[in-house]
Every structure is written in structure tokens, then in C-alpha cells.
Amino acid sequence: MASPSRRLQTKPVITCFKSVLLIYTFIFWITGVILLAVGIWGKVSLENYFSLLNEKATNVPFVLIGTGTVIILLGTFGCFATCRASAWMLKLYAMFLTLIFLVELVAAIVGFVFRHEIKNSFKNNYEKALKQYNATGDYRSDAVDKIQSMLHCCGVTNYRDWKDTNYYSEKGFPESCCKLEDCSPQRDADKVNNEGCFIMVMTIIESEMGVVAGISFGVACFQLIGIFLAYCLSRAITNNQYEIV
Numbered sequence: 001m002a003s004p005s006r007r008l009q010t011k012p013v014i015t016c017f018k019s020v021l022l023i024y025t026f027i028f029w030i031t032g033v034i035l036l037a038v039g040i041w042g043k044v045s046l047e048n049y050f051s052l053l054n055e056k057a058t059n060v061p062f063v064l065i066g067t068g069t070v071i072i073l074l075g076t077f078g079c080f081a082t083c084r085a086s087a088w089m090l091k092l093y094a095m096f097l098t099l100i101f102l103v104e105l106v107a108a109i110v111g112f113v114f115r116h117e118i119k120n121s122f123k124n125n126y127e128k129a130l131k132q133y134n135a136t137g138d139y140r141s142d143a144v145d146k147i148q149s150m151l152h153c154c155g156v157t158n159y160r161d162w163k164d165t166n167y168y169s170e171k172g173f174p175e176s177c178c179k180l181e182d183c184s185p186q187r188d189a190d191k192v193n194n195e196g197c198f199i200m201v202m203t204i205i206e207s208e209m210g211v212v213a214g215i216s217f218g219v220a221c222f223q224l225i226g227i228f229l230a231y232c233l234s235r236a237i238t239n240n241q242y243e244i245v
Contacts, residue, residue: 013236014085014233014236014237017229017232017233017236018082018083018085018233020229021078021082021226021229021230021233022079022082022083024222024225024226024229025075025078025079025082025226026075026079027222028071028074028075028078028222028223028226029071029072029075029076029079031071031219032067032068032069032070032071032072032074032075033068033072034068035064035065035067035068035071036064036065036068036069036072037068038064038068039061039062039063039064039065039066039067039068040061040065042060042061042064043061043062043065046061052122052125052126052129052140052143052144052147070100071100074093074096074097074100077089077092077093077096078093078097078226078230081093081230082230082233085233085237086237087234087235087237087238088234090230090231090233090234090237091230091231091234093230094226094227094230094231094234097223097226097227097230098227100223101220101223101224101227104216104219104220104223105220108216119202122198122201123156123198126144126156126197126198127156127161128140129141129143129144130144130155130156130161130162130165131164131165131166133165133167133174134167144174144176144197145174145175145176146176147197147201148174148176148177148193148197149176151197151200151201151204152179152193152195153193153195153196153197153199153200154173154176154177154192154193154194154195154196154197155177155196155197156196156197156198157196157198157199158194158195158196159173159177159189159192159193159194159196161196162174162177168187172187172188173187173188173189173191173192177192177193178191178192178193179191179192179193
């Protein structure tokens, strides 16, 4: 057992670790709330766009909701463990943080390895959505219209892709291809946007990859800090037999 003087010396250190870890855990808990909110928003507002990316991509909002819920629960557990100054609970908290870090690392590697497959899947699904386009409000047609209106694009690679569709044979270009609002281009190519949506979407994604990579790296480093703090506090409590009732 450590001497009283040694225990008195370690109290400020442990208090400092606890304060920093509590701040970290609160921020970690907030990120869980944000992920949960983004997941719910994605399920309500973006499901149509995910369906164009990949059939399985419609599960992305559920993954975000589940991850956010886990982080909220884990953050609550970490706060409780820190306040109780329980060594074994802090070790368990550090272990869970390590597990989440490894899962995120694997997900990042898988996303990087299969990035070309994701691009091809989006292109194929967009082509399929164009061929099945009917302007009657089905979810894929609605997603195509919103993408074309928002990005001022038309078709997959260019506006000519519409000429191979049944909709074009019957009615011409859809209104979402128009350069101006409330126009009825029918088959007049001069009134529609020329650039394809696939190229524009991929350009936007590639231009933001650096930002995404930077955020991912920051999140990973943030979790490593939490693992370090939880481990150090646990070790300090164990070595000095320090308890707070």
C-alpha cells in the first residue's frame, strides 16, 4: 500500500485525469447524438439517394442510428466509470473505445478498397433509374429529378442518355433537365443541361475526399486520446489504491 504522502501527491494527478476524461466523454457523447440525428435525418430525407448508390446502401441510416445509440450508451457508461473512479470499469471503457476504433479502421479500409465498385454501382443504378423513369413520383424517379435539378445536370454521362429511355420516346426530356425553371423542352436539346450527373457527383465526392479523410483521421486520433486517458486513470487508481465514495 502506498504511503499517505504518496497518495496525497497522486490526488491532483488523478483529479486532473478525471476532469479531462469527463470533458472527453461529454464530447464523445455529443458525437453520438449527432450521429443519431444524422441517421434519422438520412432515413427520412435521403433514403432515395442511397437507393441510387446501392440497394444495401439504404441500410446506411440504420448503421448511423445504431452507431450513435452505442456511442451515447458508451459515453454514459464512461462518465459513470470516471465519476466512480472504478479501475475495472475504466479498463472496460478503454476496451470498448479500442473496439470502436478498430471497427472504424476496418470500415475505412473496406471503403477505400471498394471505392471503384461503389462508383460502378452508382452508375449502373442511375442508368437503371433512367430507363425506369416515369415521373409519377416513385422514389427513384424522384431522386433522379432532385439530383438533376440540384446539380443542373442531365442523364448519366450526358443528356443523350435520355434518348434511350421509354420516357423520352413518349414525352421527351424530363422537366428536371431544363436549364430554366418551368420550361417544357420536350425534345429540344438546346434547352436542357448538357453535362451528365454521374460525372458531377463523382467530381463533388472526389473533391471532398480530402475533407472526409481529415475528419476521419481527427476522429481516430480523438478516440486514441480517450483510450489513453481511460487507461492512465485506471492505472493510477490501481497503483495507488485510490477510491472516491
